[in-house]
Amino acid sequence: MIIRGNIMSQSLIVAIILIAMIISFFAGYIPMAATALAVPMLLQITGVLSFKDAWAGFSSSTVISLVVLFILGGILNQTTFLDDLKHFVVTKLGAGAKGKRRVLLAAMLMSVVFSTFASPVSAMAIMLPIVVTIATETGLPVKNTIKACTDVACSSNNVLPVGTALTAYITFNGYLEAAGASERFRFADPFLAKIPIFVIFFAYIYFVGFKHYAKIDSAYEAQAEGRKEAEAKKNDKKRAELTPFQNKLGKVLFFGSAAAMIITSTFTKIDLYIVGAFAILIALAAKVISQKEAIRSIRWETIFIYGGTVSLSTAMNDSGLNEIIANGISGVLGGVTNVYLVAGVFFLTSFLMTQFASNRTVGAVFRPLSIAAAVGLGMDPRFTLLAIHYGSSLSTLTPMATSAQLLAFNEGGFKMKEFVIGSVVPALVYFITFMVWFPICFNVL
DSSP states (O other): OOOOTTSSOHHHHHHHHHHHHHHHHHHOSSOHHHHHHHHHHHHHHTTSSOHHHHTGGGGSHHHHHHHHHHHHHHHHHHSSHHHHHHHHIIIIITOSTTHHHHHHHHHHHHHHHHHHHSOHHHHHHHHHHHHHHHHHHHTOOHHHHHHHHHHHHHTOTTSSSOGGGGGHHHHHHHHHHHTTOOOOOOTTHHHHHHHHHHHHHHHHHHHTGGGGSSOOOHHHHHHHHHHHHHHHHHHHHHHHHSOHHHHHHHHHHHHHHHHHHHHHHHHOOOOHHHHHHHHHHHHHHTTSSOHHHHHHTSOHHHHHHHHHHHHHHHHHHHTTHHHHHHHHHHHHTTTOOOHHHHHHHHHHHHHHHHTTSOHHHHHHHHHHHHHHHHHHTTOOHHHHHHHHHHHHHOOOSSTTSOHHHHHHHHHHTOOHHHHHHHHHHHHHHHHHHHHHHHHHHHTOO
């Protein structure tokens, strides 16, 4: 029986469910996966979403992609690659007084490259087994290494002129033209604006922020080491059964599919899960991995949390909660003429909202509003437009912000409180750098 939202508005119902979910996640009394599954149930029961919309997250291309990427990681685990990597890291890259720093830098740069040419979630699904292995072998704190790599991967959009970033200025100019603004972006402007911000963000995490993501948890590190040893023993038995050809084939399938995903996502519209699925079929047929091992490699908690919480983003949009928040911000800024304050409020609002809602949804709601507000106040709308764009794409504060952060949260064994607290200062560094650099870059003051 569906309880219609006639006593209270649907937007209020969604707000209550959102707050309850956040409290439950922070309290930690109920497993996150169970709380996440309760979200679509409540949204359907209250009539905010239909059955189809409430549970659509579990049949989305993102979930299919996650399953495929998890199994590809399982294929890699069947080969000797991680053992070979450990040997290289210990004897070559990680040797010497600055060995740990070199390993951390290499892991962060690899995450950025994968993310730039593919996507943050595919980058981290590919990188996590590698990151955990090299962190464990070199003595780097596993949690901190995972979070550092994930944060730089999630914030690397528009750093290089590849993929959709090539046409970013066209999209931005379309918004400006529709609002009647005279200002326009040139082709290189989004990159000139983003690169210094990202470099400072990256450098802060590498030199300072990395240490403060989480306290060194000796128990967790010991458990991680124990899990790796147990998994290594289990895989050693399997590897003994793999022929040299199967071992090489597993490596080729993993890295070949990763390269194919980068190429297809850059030059075609082929979904990455199709590329990965072909590799999995070949691996199963060649007995590089068994059906049971493939299923076992899927991180079901991640699937449940993503599939459950993504419906909240849909509900926030359909119920009008996003627009209510946006209009409230616009009303508050009605008499404000300070360009820094206006851009800062838009950045922080979109940043906070994207931690619980889709960045595409947040951007779609706030971009036209930010331009209209700037034009009405006689300000350069490029400042407020990029404040929304960068704020809504800085998905680093919560595991609900993006699937990549959810992977990091589960793989690192984080508690919600430490995950959020550790992410605050890097986000502030990003925000302050944007507020200082943009006016200089575009001479808007």
